[in-house]
Amino acid sequence: MSGPNKNYDPVEVTPLHADEVDRTRDEALEAFRAAPDLAALQEAKVAHLGERSPIALANREIGALPPQGRKEAGQRIGSARKAINEAYASRLAVLEAEHEQRMLATEQVDVTLPWPAPQLGARHPLSLISEQIADVFTALGWDVAEGPEVEAEWLNFDALNFQPDHPARQMQDTFFVEPAGSGTVLRTHTSPVQARSMLTRKPPIYVICPGRVFRTDELDATHTPVFHQVEGLVVDEGITLAHLKGTLDHFVVSMFGEGLQARLRPNFFPFTEPSAEVDLLCFVCRGDSVGNPDRPCRTCGSEGWIEWGGCGVVNPRVLQACGIDPERYSGFAFGMGLERTLMFRNGVQDMRDMVEGDVRFSRQFGMEI
Incomplete structure (x- = not known):
């Protein structure tokens, strides 16, 4: 090489x-x-x-x-x-x-140009008012109780002293769950939660029960087939109607402001005896429009009071059905519609605004937590 x-x-x-x-x-x-x-x-x-x-x-x-x-x-x-x-x-x-x-x-951006501000979110006012009511009573030492919306007919009616022929048990007022005779309904009030509380707790019992209920009503400005209630129940020794009145007065002041009070009018409910309608002193005129043509009030119709809910002393039959000795214990119960409370407190005119899902309605109530 x-x-x-x-x-x-x-x-x-x-x-x-x-x-x-x-x-x-x-x-x-x-x-x-x-x-x-x-x-x-x-x-x-x-x-x-x-x-x-x-x-x-x-x-x-x-x-x-x-x-x-x-x-x-x-x-x-x-x-x-x-x-x-x-x-x-x-x-x-x-x-x-x-x-x-x-x-x-x-790619230059003119930062001086106007731009659409992002819309803030909002919680539904019924959720807000339900939590506010719960806060009022938990501050008093009460418990918040809940129950199922599909309820046993016995708890929804029989345990609460509704007789078999009571009109509320008919198809005109109650949604029954198929098949026929199943003994199951969509609860018509939150009172079954009270019955469940008495069956599962030992006195003293102090519970507040907010929740959704169902009745066969047509949807209009003042009625809806799906609405919300809040009910309170107290079972203890020595409970009287005076305790109920004092509790309702505190509730009214907490929700509507100082200077307001509740009035009790005799009525009948199967689960309380004696029973009464709860009237709220008009929060607009505070009763000054009564007999005063110079100061008419559209809110209360110049009557000075607005019907708000129902209440009464727990019927001894209800206590007995739930295993509580009526000779030793007594109690009181009350119930109000949340939609009606919201209409009173915030001036909402049409109940349909609460269920149509328009965010413009909810946004005015904000994001209070």
Whole structure:
């Protein structure tokens, strides 16, 4: 095998020839100079500085030269590559600056222009008022009790002293769950929660029972087939009607403000005896419109009082049905509609506004937690 050709002249290798190196360098410089944008400059870089570029291929030829020829060729190639790299870096800086200026011009945002503020969320006012009522009574040491909305007929009626022929048990008032005779209904009031509390707790019992109830009413401005109630129950030794009156007065002040009170009118409910309707002193005229034609009140019709709910002393039959000794314990119960309370307190005119899901209605009540 013959040894390396020490007399080989590198000038004779075309890629390493001075004129060829200069031409390769000049082509690269011109390509970089002519690149109109960053994408074109990247293509020119691959063509003139990539692994298959002329300058890279010429650099590979240096290794095949005899030792005495490598220095001069290396200096020639290195000088050309340096010039090409500097030209690329210079053009890159210019094009990047131009690109940034274009972006600032085309994507500029005028921060002084008006913009639509994001709408705040809102909780449903019935949820708010239910929690407010619960807070009033938990502050007194009461418990919040809950029960199922699909309820046993016995708990919804029989345990509460509703006789088999009571009108409320008919299809005109109650949603019965199929099949017929299943003994299951959609609860018509939250009173079954009171019955469950008496069956599962031992006196003394102090519970407040908010919840959703169902009756076969048509939806209109003052009625809805699905509505909400809150009921209170106390069972303890020595409980009288006076305790009920004091509790209702505190409830009224907490919900409607100082200076208001409740009035009890005799009535009949199967689960209480004696029973009474709860009237609320008109929170608009506070009774000043009664007999005063100069100050009529649309809220109470100048009667001075507004019907709010029902109440009474727990019927001994209800206590006995729930396993509580009526000879030792007595109690009271009351119940109000949350929709009616909201209409009184916030001036809502149409109950349908509460169920139609229009966020504009709920938004006015805010996000109180």
